Amino acid sequence: MVSFKFIHAADLHLDSQFKGISGLSDNIRAYLRESTFASLERLTELAVRERADFMVISGDVYDAKDASLQAQLRFREALDRLGEHGIGVYVIHGNHDPLDGPRMGTSPKEHVHVFGPEFERVVAYRRQDRRPAAVIGGISYPTAKVTENTSRYFERSKDSSLFHIALLHANVDGDPAHETYSPCTRSDLNAAGYHYWALGHIHKRQILQENPHIVYPGNIQGRSIRETGAKGCYAVQVDEEGNVGLRFHELDTVRWFREELAIGGLESEESFHQMVEARLEAIRRERPGEMSIVRLTVIGRGRLHDRLEEGMAEELLHAFRRQAVQAAEGPGGFRGLVWIESFEIRSGPWIDREALLQEDSFLGELLRYGKRAGQDERIRSELFRGALQPLAANGELRRLLAETGEEERMGWLRRAEEMAVMLLADLGPETEGDKESDAH
CATH class of the missing domain: 1.10.225 (NK-Lysin)
Structure with a gap:
């Protein structure tokens, strides 16, 4: 077995619309829509910088079955750049971008392999010397809804000397927050004998198991308040003994936050205003060069609860959004911009x-x-x-x-x-x- 490095990404959702966010100016909305493409560029740059031998993408390259022309062109540009550096790309399609979706016609690229609706295996090579590095097995969704356990089709090749990687877009162990497409269990995956399961579909980054590795990298760009925290991909290093080292890389250009504000002890509207400003500034310091979106949940009991319910929260929301719009139009642009998605009032009136x-x-x-x-x-x-x-x-x-x-x-x-x-x-x-x- 030879040592090699690959990038594991999934759920790119290119050209996602970011629906349900109110109050945005046209330039902020355009910036949000561009964010998935910006994360794709970061993904490409990472693969080049890390001198990866190849990249695997585990489904949902596009956000919709009828992928926009812009999304298809931008993805093709990224593939071309990876090809210029000798980096192979192995892709499966998931429930958002199944194979039966309309696509523009393109010539096959030698360094890109898109898996079809039937399980298949291919050999991936190390970039610098073209030595066989891994067997990659995969299967794409032929249609948007695949409800059978497709992990059962995965078989090892007869060449046991190579590292085996499986590409699967699936809900493992029944995550209740996602549709049960291609449902399977960790026991199913263990039985197949693969060394690394490169999963997609679940947008929360998680390593379900080691030896064999069963890994969700999450999506590369959060798109709603349900997708908080850092988003990106894994760089995976495999040594001569088949040992796996994982390193997560952040790729998101817009990050989502949930923050709590406790009103106990606050006596004035000005004190609450200052608390909000301090929390926004803390987020800004954490990500000074990027845009952030935050939902502020008001908790506790205090004398300000009634004022918040009577409209103070809505007035502050408009005021802070107006400041954000002005900042986005200024020389700093979107660097350090913090947008309040909403105030969620979970507080109560003051009691002794x-x-x-x-x-x-x-x-x-x-x-x-x-x-x-x-x-x-x-x-x-x-x-x-x-x-x-x-x-x-x-x-x-x-x-x-x-x-x-x-x-x-x-x-x-x-x-x-x-x-x-x-x-x-x-x-x-x-x-x-x-x-x-x-x-x-």
Whole structure:
């Protein structure tokens, strides 16, 4: 086995429309639409800079079955540049860009292999000396909806001396956030005997398993608030013994964030305005050369809650967006631009929590129990075991619950307390009028 390096990318979704974002100026909307192409350029530059032997793209090159002409031309330009540097490209198509979608006619490129609707294997070569490096197996979606387990078609070649890579666009182990196209399990993939499963379809970057490696690189550019955090691809180094080293590379030019703003203790609109400005500046410092989009979730209880509900949040949203539009038109352009996608109000009116803790009431006892659970791990474990038991019957949910940490579970406890307060705090004693109404 020879050592080699390849790039694993997936879900390019070229020319995505970024629908559902309001208030954008024309130039900001154009910049967003260009972002998937900018990430494609970064992907190409990375492969050249890393001196990769080849690249694999695991489906959804385009965002729609009827891919735009611009998307097809830009992708062809990227392929041409990779070919100029001797970098082979191996592509499968997924549910967004199935093979039956209309495409412009192009001449076959010697360094590019697009897998068809039936499983096939090809040999990839090391760039510098053309020595065989890996066997690549793959299968593309013939139509948009593939509901059978296509991983069962993957077979190893007879040449066991080569590293085996599988390209598959699939939902492994039933991720509930994505359509169950080409559903399969890790057991199915392990049984095929491949060394590396180059997956696509799930936009969240994750290494499901090592030895063999089962890897989702995620998409190269986030396109909605559901796709927060860094987006990019993996550079994969394989040594002479078949050991795999993974290194993630960021490619996104626009990044999505979710941030929480706690209003407890804030007394004025100006203090909230300053809190928002500080949070936007923190994001700007994190990504000074790029654009960011953030959803700000307001939490906690405070005197400002009613003002936010009455329209203050909407007024601030318009003000900050107006500033962003002006900044985008200035000399700095989109460098460090932070756009507020929305304010999500999950806060509540101010209450005297300490007074409630002293009350001889159901809510008071509930809060006292929550406080004890927060301080005593034994009580907390018993509480979670009982509360989460109904979910344990589902295998996927059971796995997700097993992966949650103590900090996340403490967050659940705090949110449950807050919900209890919101539901029960206003249930005061009955007035004489209430009694008379009930009597009638």
